[in-house]
Amino acid sequence: MNLLHHGIARFQQFFTQPISVAPLGIFRLLIAGFVLLQAALWYPDWEAFVGSEGWVQWEISKAFNHSWHVHLQDIYVLLRPWGINDGQFIYLFFGVYVVSATGLLLGIFTRFWAICTWACHYVLMSSLPTYVYGVDIFLHISLFYLMVMPAAKAFSLDAYWGWVNPAPDWASTLAIRVLQIHLCLAYFSAGYEKMLYANWWEGDVLWRAVIQPDFRQFGVYWLSEVPWLVMLLSWFTMFIETFYFIGMWVPRLRVFWLLAMIGLHVGIGLFLGLYLFGLIMILMSVSAFGYDAWQDVKAWGKQEKPRTILA
């Protein structure tokens, strides 16, 4: 019975004992910065993507999704009586998205701007279902968390001006834990499911990914001469992803695991051309575990016992 009570106490402590709120501030800064970077990259092609006469016209993109989703066209219909045409509307929407993300980045009226940024991103995703891929999904998850988490507690003007209490509390700890657990689940699933495919063990998936035109960045046909290298990279990927949920919680492994994850996603960016996807995965891992990893590094420098989350 004591063991049970001890276990419950540890469980409660893990989820609610106040810890540093720095990860929440870091998460907000990184994700809001990412939104602005993505928006800057999107801007030159904005009209071709979201315009009413873009590659996928509004009527068609609306038909691709559930009817209850809020589409850009639905908002435009509301604004049209004010004399705004569809061309002006999409740039107005872009402006609102950028202003919201800037407000989120600065941490002024943080919750309000977090909701606005999430809402704009939701409308974008439901308006462009054919263009959505992993980067958007993880960005949407992050924006949802920023909307509900106490993300203004650190590195924000709200906290600086005393509008938000920067002291750690149960809610900030719970928020950090949820982000950490979500990432562990996502990576475990990603790694474990790869292990179910013989193609992954043999390196074929990686090989085909780097040679197909959609992802090919360099002439990598020489890899066929070193099949063991492709297999090794495949195994590395599966290992790092599957056991992320262990590596990130063991203080002596955390720094190396985080660096390995960063290496993996830099590789995805460089060799598959998925720069923003690689970047957001790095930012999420750094937000969730980077602060603890940094504490581990500092503890090594001081020749102290590495700090552990679980302790």
Next chain:
Amino acid sequence: MHERVPWLYRVVVPTTPKTMFRKIIYILTTFHLLLVAAVILRLLDNDKVYQFAEKPFAILTAINYSAWRFAFFTPDVGKSTEVDILLENGQGKKIHYSTLEGFDFLTHNQESANRFYGYKVHAARDSTFIDLCARSACTFLLNEHPEMTKITYTMKGIKYPDLADYRKGAKAEKGTFYRVQFGL
């Protein structure tokens, strides 16, 4: 009772609005994490769940993707879908675009071009999607090139050899699965 089962007591009995709020947050968080785990770890059969709870799942996905299963290159990525477009003006002038020859849908950077991977996959999902996407893309390109009067839009599937077969000299298998032509 409080001494014997303090955690259960604390969960069940709200005392103040603040503790009530805290309990609601705990319940929602537990539900959220359980749902994420159940979907990601395939404890819920998506097909069966979608039969009776399609709308709630779709709403949750729209809100936070908690009911979303990540693919992460787990399915076969050995195939690619390519687009080939030929614009003509009837007087011998032709413009040819092919994704196999580096056509990136007139985008300005790699990140915008990446989005067309999803576009091609979505479009190739069924005959209605292909038709709609092809018509839309043809309209876009005819607007970009107003001097052109005829457009041919072709989609090809390519299957790439695996490592062992490639070493034996196997080539990619190509096949056209969709073709449409419009004239003004």
